[in-house]
Each structure stands twice: as structure tokens, then as C-alpha cells.
Amino acid sequence: MTLGELWRRLSHFVRRDQLEDELDEEIRLHLELRARRLREEGVEAREALYAARRRFGNVAGLRxxxxxxxxxxxxxxxxxxxxxxxxxxxxxxxxxxxxxxSLSLGLAATTAIFSFVNAIVLKTLPVRDASRLVLLRQRNETFHMENCCFSHVFLREFRKAETGFENVLAAAAKDVGLVDGDRRQAVTVELVSGNYFQVLGVRPQLGRLLDESDDRVENGSRACVISDRLWRGLFAASPGVVGRRIVLEKEPFQIVGVSPAGFEGATLHGRRDVQVSTAWAETFYGTPRDNFSWLQLIGRLRPGVSMTEAAARIDQVGMAIERGQGFTVSDADHFLLRDGSQGFGSRKEKLGQPVLLLLSIVGLVLFMACANLAALWLVRSLERAREAATRVALGATRWDIIRQFLTQSLLLSAASGVLAWWIAQFFVAGLLRLMDTQREALAQHVRPDPMVFGFFCVATIGSGLLFGLLPALRAWRTDPMPLVQSGTLLAAGKRAGAYRVLIAVQIAVSVALVFTAGLLAQTLKNLRAIDLGFRPQNVVQTEVDFGRLGYSETAAEQAMRNVLLRARTLPGAQSASLSTVNLLTGSMASFVLSIPGYVDPKGMRPTSYFTRVSAGYFRTMGIPLLAGSDFTAQTRAGGEGEVIVNEQFARRYLAGDALDKTFAYGGGRKVRVVGLVGTTKYRWLREEPEPIIYLPAAAGSFPDSAFVQVRSSEPPETVLAQMRVLLQGADARLPLDRLTTLEAQIDEALAAERLLALLSTALGSLAVALAAIGLYGVLSYSTARRTREIGIRVAIGARRASIIRMVLGECTWMVMTGIAAGLPLALFSGKLVQSQIYGLPPADLRTTALAGLFLLLVSAGAAVLPAWRATRVDPASCLRYE
Amino acid sequence: MPNNEGSTRDPIPPGTLDMLILQTLARHGEMHGFEIADSIQLSSAEVLQVEEGSLYPALQRMLLKGWLKAEWGKTSGNRRARYYRLSAAGRRRLDQEIEQYRRVSQAITRILQPV
Known part of the structure; x- marks a missing residue:
């Protein structure tokens, strides 16, 4: 069919009534003209009309x-x-x-959560063939962690070796201030290897990108590439930006090009505004690039080389390089590869599992909504069976009947879909708010894209088909014979048990969902109940970084001391302190130790976390001082240094008796233990007790960047306001957005768990509500259908109790089957979420019993009204009606 | 009733109605349905008989194909009538149909020629 033809057909379709009238007019004219011609030829008037019609043929047929x-x-x-x-x-x-x-809520929730699955799991870097990118890591057996970063020397050696990679790029990011004339802006700079853009396959939208010649320390140019966002935001998308000089970390850099829109560094869930080459490490880190391990590596796998093959090869290569450089490497310190399709700092590892879990939960709820509607419709379609049978008897094909059912279900799902698409955006906004710390990273990726829209369409149409299919099939089996024979369709009702199964299925799924929600909610409770070893209540904390503002070492120390001094004198303040490591955020600092008299059972070198703290830290944090004394303002760093250790340190390394013991850390600096404090959580909530060394922040070792805590008797809002004023007074350039209560910060660490607990509870409740509505609806309909039977029973003397038993009997079958099927399903889903739960077994008996009991109660509640209504049937009126 | 239909006339060969309509319109420009039917009969010296009704589905089909254009106008008797005329596509189509018809009829003629 040509396009023109389709267009003519469509416009004809729209005006078809008018056009049919016109055809009629044409035919009338033809008949009259023919009749007149015949009359002129001498045919008699009446006969002429007939003859004209005969010659014309079958008018109706031709039309x-x-x-x-x-x-x-x-x-x-x-x-x-x-x-x-x-x-x-x-x-x-x-x-x-x-x-x-129910469909629009279900579809909206499913679509919203899918947006997050898309953003966290499915999307990849906007670069050439991102699926071939892998991250290079190294296992660190000593500290039980993965090393992310390597030195530039390592990179050079690695690129020379035969590795199964097409090429390897390196990058590291740093937040700095950008100065352009008199304008300042906080930006994230990515220091990149010369082959960075070439390996990623990114092309400039303006000017040029960086290459190997930019990455030479001796005569490289101070060149930088800016992102599309920065170009539009700061430079108003001016084409003249190429060649412009900006200042980063007090050094001038020349903008040589603009990267394409959508590309914001080798990190999908982050944002890099400026790229400069690694040659300028000294500008940003104060030390030449060869001196330290600071670069993250991404390799592009050679075509035909699998990740496992490459991993085996790089392990040998990496070990050889490190040994060649004189490092002691344990055989357990394997090199490994991780999925690099999302670049550095991907949230997939942390949030991928939870969002996929949520997607399956919300998918189940949507499925339940469909089952619910199918059940209700099946019951109702018994009433409409007469209509369907009549239509079949009158010659409608079965396909006609099915089509009619599916049209209605699809119409309903399409209407729900339109509503759902609108609601989904609010759900997405709500979810983003729940994810707080991840918010910025994800916000731009959860916007609807073709992937989300495609999923949404499939879900909408799929749910329409799903809930229309059973009633349609039921109608397809409609047999018109009983109607023809007896005029009633009582027989049809007997075969329609499918709705009972559907209700039972819903109850089973609800049990599983309630159980899962129970597990996740208790996990959150258990995590919150973990003994942190410190008291986060009434503590406000902020990050203060004078180093970045360009303070000299002594000026920074003075400024930091002033901040502490003023914080201690805030109205209501009980104590204030600083530390260099932020607890429970995953960040850490650690030492290798040499402890006289200690031999590790596994032959490993003893290690410990450490943090540098000021006097008063333990009081502020509420960490108990078990023995010895706290640092004082007079504590000096020089000579034989003083340290405080935690109980776990004393237990593991010093046979429990810590005071006045000496040991050495790092490069052999000797220290003496002056105090013993309680063990706190350090990196994660779920960690085992770990040894921690507290070093004093003293003259000469005072940090220019630290976390400052204040414990106060004032409410947190007041303290936050006081601190804002204090920081503004210290230096107006200090950022205020890091100011938070310690409790809020711990809550952030629980964001994923909280999200899971909250949403699974909400979705579980929705599921239970749906099951209850379904049960209630089905019972109401089936009781209404049996009104006559009940009337007769009452008339011949049945008692109320027996009527109630009759109605509840039907319900009991559905509920009991559902719960019985739900319990194993619950235990199975417990297994599925095993990795997400904490502090209770995945087959927790109490939760199982409670889930079953809860569904039993809700079902009983849903059944009461129909049962009560059945007892109110008035036998006289219903027999009269007959 | 004078019977001037039937025996003396032949039905139009199948598949040629479109060509006849197109040719008629090509010769006479604008015509309404009755005029087309009349014209085909007259031009064929009353040998070819159109079943007049079948003209209209054919016209509709050709409108759909875009070979004809139609406009409402007035007849000489001041009646409203739909006038059809050839479109450019219709003219091309006519050439094709005639070409094809010639080929077929020449072939048939050759078969029928006495050797």
C-alpha cells in the first residue's frame, strides 16, 4: 500500500458516512438518467424505472x-x-x-524502579564499546580490601607488557577550585593518561582532546579539556573558549577543547568537569606522579579476549612488575578485573542488587494486581456468560468474544498506563530523596529514556493481556448449548473455579512479600541496634579543609585551632574535637606495625587502622576511656610519640595489657601507648571489631583538613545554625554543605537498607490490600450469585451459623491453600534476599509465623462482610422474585 | 417491453473495465458515472455492454489508487453529479494497460491466425 493510498484510505475512513451518502446520490442520479433515457426511447414510465434498476444490478451488493x-x-x-x-x-x-x-499504581511503581535499574545496572559509559572496558584492581590480603590505585611507574611497565588489553588508561579525580578572571567555581578535575580519550573513543566537539604529547612531564603543555556542561555553564557555550587560560590550583591551564555533550569523565555515576594530563600531578597532589599510587586503571579488552583470560594474564604481569620494583607482594595479593562498562565509582556494586530485588518485588505486586483483576473479572464474567453465550449462539465467533475481552482489558491498562506515566515521575523524585547521598550521582540518569519507555510500554500492554487473558479464555469455552436447552446458565458456574486459584495465588505471593518485608525491616532495626562503640546522638560534624583554600601549614593549624576553640565556647557545647577519618563512610587509613613480642598466627604482618584526633575526641564522640588518659593540648608529636589504642588492639596485639607498651608503625616510628579506649566501628556498620590507633593532632602534625565534631546540649538544628555562623566567620569560602548531624550521617550509611525496608514494606502492604480486596470482591459476587440458594436454605430452616459456615467454607479453602503455598515461597524468597539481611536467619521462624498469621487475619477481615450479608438474605423476598 | 439487452451484446472482457474507463476519460476529460457508461457503449458501437452498477466499485477503486480525481459539479439538467477526470498517475496507468493489452491481443491474434 503506498503512502498516498493509505492517506486517502484514512481520510475516507474519517468521513465514511458522508462519502456513503455521496455514493448513494451518484447511484440515484444514474438510475434516474437511465430511466429518462429509456422513457425517451419509448419505454413506459413505471417499466423504465424497473429496467434501469435491472441494468444497474444489485444496488445493495454494489454499495x-x-x-x-x-x-x-x-x-x-x-x-x-x-x-x-x-x-x-x-x-x-x-x-x-x-x-x-491498582494498575496505574503498580505500573508507576514498576516504571519508577525500572528507571533506577536502568540508571544503576543497565546504562554504560557514553563511549565506544563500553562493554569491553574493565577495571584493574588488586586484592590486598593484609588489609582485607581491594586496592584501586597504582603508581605511574606501574602503569608504564604494565602498558609495555603483553596483557590481553588493547590499551590501558589511567585517571584520578580531585575536587579543586577553578578561577577564570574574577570568577571562581568548584570543579572536579580528572588527571588522565595521554591515551585516555583515544582508548575511550571520545571525539572533541570543539578544539582537540589530550594526547600522549600532553602527558610528558618535561615539555608537556599545561593543556586542559572541559566538559560540555562546564562549557555551557561557565563559558556560555562560546566557541572562543579554545585557547582561553584558566587557573586550577594556582597554576594556569589552557583550554584546548571541549568534550562532547553527555561525556563527563570515565565515570557514569560521577561527574568530571576538566581533564588535565597526569604530568601535572605535582600541581594537584604536591608530589611527582611516580612517587605514589594514585591512578585507577581501565583496560580495553582486545577483541576475542575474555575477561577471565585477561585476568589470568594480568595477574602474572602485575606481580612481576611489583616484585621488579622491589615491593613485597604476597601470593594472595591477586590482580583482578572488574566490570568497567560504567567506569570508575560505579554504584552498581552497592545498589545493583537492592534495586533488582525491588524490581522483582514490584513486579510481583503488579502481577498480583493483574491476578486480582482477572479473578474479579472471572467472577463477574459468570454473570456475563449469558451474554457471551447468546452472542455465540447468534453467530459471533469465539475470536470475536476473546477480542472483546482483550480490548476491554487493554483499554483499561492503556488508561492506567497514561496515568502511571504521570505518577511515575513523583515516585522517581521520592526514591531519589530516599537515596540522599546517591541522589546527585543518579538524578541525571533516572530521567526517562527510550529504554524506560520501552519497558513501560511492554509492562502496560503485558499487564492488560495478563488480566484479560483468563476471562477471555473462559469466555472462549462458552458453550451456548445449556442456554439454548434450558434458558439458564447454571451449569457454566461450576467450571469456573479459576478465580479461586487466582485468589489463593495472591495470598501466597502476599505471604512471601510480607515475609520479605519483615526480614528487611528487622535487618534495618538490627543494623540500627548495632553497638557503634560511640554515641552519635547530639553530635554535629562538618568537614573543614583549609588546605584547599591555600592556607600555609602554620596558618591552617592556627585556623583549625581557632575553629575548635570557638566551637568549644558555643552556647550549650560540651566538647569539640577533630579527627582525620570520617567514621562509617567506608573511608580508612591504616599502618603496618611492628610489635615486639607479637607473632601473627597466619604469618601476616600486623596492621591497624588509625585516625589522628585532637584532645577531647573521645569525650565528644562518647567513646569510653578505659585506662590511661586522653591527649591534652600539650601533647607533642616529637620524640617517642604518644598514642591511644582501642580495646581490640590491646586484645589482639598486646595481650590485653596496653598501657606504656611500645611498638612501631609505618616507617619505624616508635610510639608508647598512653591510653586505652573502647572499640568502635570504623569503616562499616557490619564490620568485626578492628584494632585502631589514635594519633594525637599536635603541633607539627596538625591536619589542615579534618572533620570537626561538636557535642552540645542544644537541639541539633540550633547547633547546625551555630556552626554555620562559626564556619562563615572562620573563612567565608568554607563550604557549608558538609555540615550534618552524626546520626544523619550514619543514616546515610544505611540508605540502601532503609530504602529496601521502606519500599518492601510499602509494596508488601499494597500486595496485602490487593489480596484483601480481591477476596472481598470474589466472596461478595459469589454470595450474591447464591442469594437464591441461601434464601431457600433459610426458608427450610438453616441457621445463621450454618450460612456463615457455608460462605466462610469457600473462603477458607482459598486462604488456607494460599497460606500453605505461601510459606515455602516465603522461605525461598528469604534465600534470595539472604545477602541483604543482617542479624537474623533467612528462614526466620517468627517472621514466617507472623506473615502467615497476618494474612490469616486480613483474610478473615475481608470475609466478614460478605458472610454477614449472606445471613441477612430475606427468604421471602428472594423466593417471591423467583 | 423491447428487449435491446443481451443477445446482440457481449459482456466486457474481464480485467479491461479499468482500461475502458481510463481511455474514455482520457478522450472526453470530465464525465460523471452515467456518461462514462453511456460513452463506453456508444463508442463500442453498442457491442460492449457494461453492467452499469459495476462501474461504481471500479471508479471507487481507481479513486483509491489515485488514478482518478473526482469533483462535484452540475449536470446540464442542473443536477448534482460527481465528475471524474484522469490524474497524472491515471494517464501513466492507461499507457501501461494499453501496452499490456496490445501485447496480449497480438499474442492471441498470432495463435488464432491460420498457418
């Missing part, structure tokens, strides 16, 4: 014929079906409302 030429048969049938479906939906507003309500 039909020309109609068929134009018609869109399917379009006409469809519009008739849609009209019928709309009429049917209007006739049963409660069902329509329930359908649109």
Missing part, C-alpha cells in the same frame, strides 16, 4: 462492494470493540476504578 474497497475492516472492528469496551467499563464503575487505580 457493499465499494465500501469494502475503502474499508479498514480491522479498524472498524476495533473501533466497535473499543466503544463496547468503554460502555462496559462505564457500566461497572467500581471494577473500572479498582482496575485503573
Amino acid at each position: 457493499e462492494q465499494s465500501h469494502d474497497i475503502w474499508a479498514f475492516r480491522w479498524l472498524e472492528k476495533l473501533s466497535a470493540d473499543v466503544r463496547l469496551a468503554a460502555r462496559n467499563s462505564r457500566k461497572s464503575p467500581s471494577f473500572t476504578l479498582l482496575a485503573v487505580g
